Amino acid sequence: MAVIELVDGGKQAMKTTWIILRLSLLSLLFSFPAPAQTASTGALTGEITDFNGAVVGGVQVTTINEATGEKRDVVSQENGIYVVALLLPGSYRLEFTKRGFKSSVKAGLQINVTETKRLDVQLEVGSVEEKVVVVSESELLQTESPALGNVTNHESVVNLPLVTRNYTQIVTLSPGISAGVTNAAALGRGSSGESQGSFRVHGASGADNNFQMNGVGINDLQASGFLSGGVAVPNPDAIQEFKVQTGLYDASYGRNAGAVVDVVTRSGGNNFHGTVFEFLRNDAERHTQAESIRVHAWRTNQERQALVLRLVSGHAPDQWRRRWRDQQLLLTGVHR
Structure with a gap:
């Protein structure tokens, strides 16, 4: 009877061990951070400290797309690290605020596709209404990958x-x-x-x-x-x-x-802007060459004109295209 109980107890202990091992593996798997950037976006990360170099947690980090005005808010972790993921490429304005510290503002921060930029910030003690504007700083390098x-x-x-x-x-x-x-x-x-x-x-x-x-x-x-x-x-x-x-x-x-x-x-922005150009290829513009090596394609297939007019105000694109025999008219408009 004692032998049977010992065997049952061993099986139970083995089962418990397997459950713990599986849970440990799952927790290890899900503990890895998700990629902050993708093939169409970038990201921003950094560490926030005070004047003495101590990390500051609970800081509100606001990123503002300078073209569209879109805002994203995140809060720094207890170790002072913040991550703003999945940012569309472009220029951004950053604001760091926390009670008991002066607000810090950084404008003109460029985010590139597939890259995670790092911006470390040092906050000064003071009123949150006071602002410290970072005017010039060395170009940020991509050091996270x-x-x-x-x-x-x-x-x-x-x-x-x-x-x-x-x-x-x-x-x-x-x-x-x-x-x-x-x-x-x-x-x-x-x-x-x-x-x-x-x-x-x-x-x-x-x-x-x-x-x-x-x-x-x-x-x-x-x-x-x-x-x-x-x-x-x-x-x-x-x-x-x-x-x-x-x-x-x-x-x-x-x-x-x-x-x-x-x-x-x-993509679109909040300001109207546009471009107009003409792209023309014609055999009359070529350097004179022998008749025997003249390329017929230059006269018939490569001769064209193109006009592009882009009006941008908002985020959703609408595209129209008209094709003529000798020229192409492309109008791209973006509106709210």
Whole structure:
């Protein structure tokens, strides 16, 4: 009888041990923090301390998008750490407030896609109505991730020469990328976007590149050149920025062993603004060359005009497009 009770007790102890082990594994799994940024957003983190270097918890951190006025509020933890996740790329104004301390304000903080910027703040003792405005500060570095890569902003996209209006021609601005010379006589958007970009990163195959736009995959899975069309290539004026990650990026971006190209398109703001341009390619503008090597495509397929007018006021985009035989009219309006 005693032997039976001993065996039953051993089974019960073993069962209890397995339950505890499983619960421990589950708690360990869910204890890992969720990614603060995604393929279409960035994030901000930092530590808040007082004048003596002691951490300050319970500080209200308000982030304000300077283009749209959108506000996000978080509270710093007891260890002084704060995290503002899933921020759309753009310029932000930050306000740090807590009773017993002067408010601290930082404006013009740039958040980039896929990056987590770090901003440490030191609060001064005083009334919360008093404000300390940070006017100038060294540029924030991306120190929260070992990922290698480079961000190309809107100004670079629209001002650098793009012979076929294709942003993939300037991905080589990031180190570690090799690509062939762009074919200036290619039709449409050229050959740069075909077969996953037609460029190589650290010796990997060009088919291993991964393209995402606003967090959605836009890969050319067939990868058969002009037959499958290549990756999606938006109008350069519609691109806010793009980042090419070339190595050490985390598994959330992983698909293949090549580069990860994350494109973010422009969104609306609270102010009206617009651009007007004309993009014309005509054989009359070419250098004189022999009749035997004249490219007929320059006269018939590459001659076009484009007019873009963008009126922005709010957040929801509406797009209209009209195509004519010799020119293209693209109107992009954003309203409330």
